[in-house]
Amino acid sequence: MQDGTAKPRKVVVIGAGVVGMGCASYLQRDGHDVTVIDRVAPGKSCSFGNGGGITTTSVLPLAIPGMMPTLVKWLFDPMGPLSVRWAYVPRLIPFLWRFWRNTKPERTRAITDALTTFMPPAYEAWEPLIEDAGLAHLVRHTGGLWLYRDDRELDRNWMPWQARQDRGLAIERIGANRIRQLEPAVSRRFNAGVIEPEWRYVRDPFEIVNGLAEHFKRRGGAILEEEVKGFEMSPAGPRAVHTDRGRRDFDAVVIAAGAWSHRLSAQLGSRVPLESQRGYHITLPNPGIEVRHIIMIGVARVAITPMTMGLRLVGAAEFPGVDAPPNYRQAQMVLAWGKRALPDLNTEGYTEWAGDRPLLPDSMPVIGPSPHYENVFYAFAHSHMGLTTGAMTGKLIAELVGGRPTSIDLEPFRIDRRF
Ligand SMILES: Cc1cc2nc3c(=O)[nH]c(=O)nc-3n(C[C@H](O)[C@H](O)[C@H](O)COP(=O)(O)OP(=O)(O)OC[C@H]3O[C@@H](n4cnc5c(N)ncnc54)[C@H](O)[C@@H]3O)c2cc1C
Numbered sequence: 001m002q003d004g005t006a007k008p009r010k011v012v013v014i015g016a017g018v019v020g021m022g023c024a025s026y027l028q029r030d031g032h033d034v035t036v037i038d039r040v041a042p043g044k045s046c047s048f049g050n051g052g053g054i055t056t057t058s059v060l061p062l063a064i065p066g067m068m069p070t071l072v073k074w075l076f077d078p079m080g081p082l083s084v085r086w087a088y089v090p091r092l093i094p095f096l097w098r099f100w101r102n103t104k105p106e107r108t109r110a111i112t113d114a115l116t117t118f119m120p121p122a123y124e125a126w127e128p129l130i131e132d133a134g135l136a137h138l139v140r141h142t143g144g145l146w147l148y149r150d151d152r153e154l155d156r157n158w159m160p161w162q163a164r165q166d167r168g169l170a171i172e173r174i175g176a177n178r179i180r181q182l183e184p185a186v187s188r189r190f191n192a193g194v195i196e197p198e199w200r201y202v203r204d205p206f207e208i209v210n211g212l213a214e215h216f217k218r219r220g221g222a223i224l225e226e227e228v229k230g231f232e233m234s235p236a237g238p239r240a241v242h243t244d245r246g247r248r249d250f251d252a253v254v255i256a257a258g259a260w261s262h263r264l265s266a267q268l269g270s271r272v273p274l275e276s277q278r279g280y281h282i283t284l285p286n287p288g289i290e291v292r293h294i295i296m297i298g299v300a301r302v303a304i305t306p307m308t309m310g311l312r313l314v315g316a317a318e319f320p321g322v323d324a325p326p327n328y329r330q331a332q333m334v335l336a337w338g339k340r341a342l343p344d345l346n347t348e349g350y351t352e353w354a355g356d357r358p359l360l361p362d363s364m365p366v367i368g369p370s371p372h373y374e375n376v377f378y379a380f381a382h383s384h385m386g387l388t389t390g391a392m393t394g395k396l397i398a399e400l401v402g403g404r405p406t407s408i409d410l411e412p413f414r415i416d417r418r419f
Contacts, residue, residue: 008032009251011401012241014228014264016042018205018386019379020256021212022394025129027254028221030398035250036216037243039227043209046258047386049281049353051303051314053294054200054388055144056122057169059115060160061363062383063102079333081301085320092319095275098361098419111362114412116167118389121407123200125392130208133215138207138308144199145182145293147190147341151175154192157298161194170197185289187343190297201294203308205387224248228257230267237373238268252375252401256393259322259356261366261380269372270415274381276322276356279314280331282338283353287311288346295341302337311345313338326354359383360419367396367413377401378415 008031013024016038027034036042074080084092101107130136148154154173164171174182176191202208213223226243231253233239240249255264262274291311295304302315315337316330331352339345360366360381370376377400379393399406 009401010249011035011252011254012037012248012250013254013256014038014241015256015258015261015380016040016209016213016223017045017047017256017258018043018209018390019258019382019393020254021209021216022129022390022392023254023256023379023397024216024221024394025212026391026394026398027401028216028219029128030402032401034216035222035224035248036213037224037226037228037241037248039225041225042213042223043206046355046357047209048206049314049355050205050387051281051294051312052202052205052305052307052387053144053303054123054126054139054202055196055385056119056198056388057164057171057196058385058388059112059119059167059169060163061102061108061111061115062359063099063361063363064108064159065103065105067103068100079300079336081315081317083316083318083330085318085324085327088319088321088324091321092275095273095361098273102362107362110412111364112163112167114364116169117408118392119385120169120198122389122392125395129212129391129394133211135208135211138203138211139200140203141200142293144196144296145179146194146196146296146298147179147186148192148298149189151192153299154194171195172197183292183295185291185342185344186295187341190341199294201305202387203306207308208387228264237375250375252377254377254379254397254401256379258380259358261358261378265378265415268370268376270370270378272366272381272415273361273419275319275359277359277383278316278318278320278326278330278354278356280316280326280328280334281312281314281353281355282331282335283307283310283312283351284345284347285310285349286346287342289342289344291342297337297341300337302334304338304341322356328352328354330354357383357386362419364413365389365393366415367393368410368415369400371414371416
């Protein structure tokens with residue numbers, strides 16, 4: 001153990017996405033005997049196809065004052081980021097009710113304050129893992145570039161920028177000339193922008209998780225491709241998981257099962273209103289233009305990232321329920337925005353993908369111990385920030401499992417908070 005406060009334990013981590021592998025890596029560094037269980041190979045679920053942004057200044061929740069009318073507008077706009085499947089709406093109503101409650105100014109402020117403790121140090125938590133696993137070649141520090149049509153559009157959307165400035169986070173407002181200088185391929189329709197100098201991006205989000213997994217195995221960690229069905233209980237609490245292949249004992253368990261985590265937490269007495277906020281990507285193998293930064297199209301919430309396999313465009317927020325098949329019309333909306341921003345884009349040979357962002361109504365992850373069992377820990381619901389904060393979450397979980405004080409106050413991240 002790093003500080004000798006608690007004995008090494010046999011820990012099972014359920015989920016081999018970026019969050020699960022962040023937890024497994026930090027737990028292994030502390031000397032625990034760690035087994036990761038996932039029904040698919042590491043990094044093959046939501047963590048596979050994200051936008052690669054390490055967006056450490058994204059401290060605003062999705063629910064901000066005035067968001068409800070915007071959501072309604074987006075729903076009826078074919079180029080809007082939001083869509084629902086109407087048959088699923090009755091199931092969504094309790095979630096939307098809670099989401100609405102979180103748009104109150106005092107809630108937005110409290111959530112933003114909590115995320116300001118969590119997001120800005122998130123890259124520091126990545127550094128030792130990236131260095132140990134030899135993954136530095138996959139990370140670029142260029143800053144992020146947000147695009148708006150003109151100053152009026154940016155002024156209308158200034159609230160999140162003001163909130164960042166109020167918390168001392170670096171941003172720089174720029175005009176048309178600077179945009180052309182930074183990104184010559186951007187359309188002249190975009191004449192106002194914001195730079196976030198702290199942002200980094202990852203050139204292959206899957207390879208980051210896969211690289212952590214390979215390093216974890218080289219250091220003696222076990223990864224089992226099995227589906228967890230339930231828990232074996234003893235009078236003191238859960239002691240083993242039952243998978244489709246057998247029984248796996250543990251001293252402690254970490255639930256990092258992304259958009260499926262609520263199904264496992266419910267079995268352990270903690271119900272949470274987790275939804276899948278499905279996003280889509282399009283990857284263009286030969287974009288035919290140069291893009292130097294991670295670019296965000298402000299009103300569309302579409303990100304464009306240069307990656308090793310081509311140019312990736314990501315976006316859309318669909319609420320279909322986690323078991324529904326993908327609707328690639330959403331990916332086409334993302335592509336249409338990409339063409340608006342980068343008119344000379346070559347789209348030949350593109351590939352599409354859909355992934356389930358695990359989202360709670362307050363946009364905050366759950367990170368912390370179970371209120372019922374001392375050996376159960378939760379690490380899920382990272383919505384838009386899982387790549388950014390996978391390592392930070394792992395660091396916090398290792399502190400909890402090791403019985404050490406945590407680097408930040410985890411009270412706002414409790415599983416039994418009021419959503
Ligand atoms: C289009 C898009 C763009 C994004 N862009 C960014 C970005 O730029 N920056 C950023 O920080 N974040 C981004 N995100 C969000 C980020 O990808 C997610 O927050 C992150 O991948 C969540 O990681 P996870 O490990 O919690 O979940 P996952 O990667 O989904 O991993 C969870 C794993 O749990 C396993 N599992 C679940 N239940 C069981 C079970 N019963 N038994 C066994 N295994 C189980 C699943 O198989 C899965 O592999 C984006 C997401 C999308 C969809």
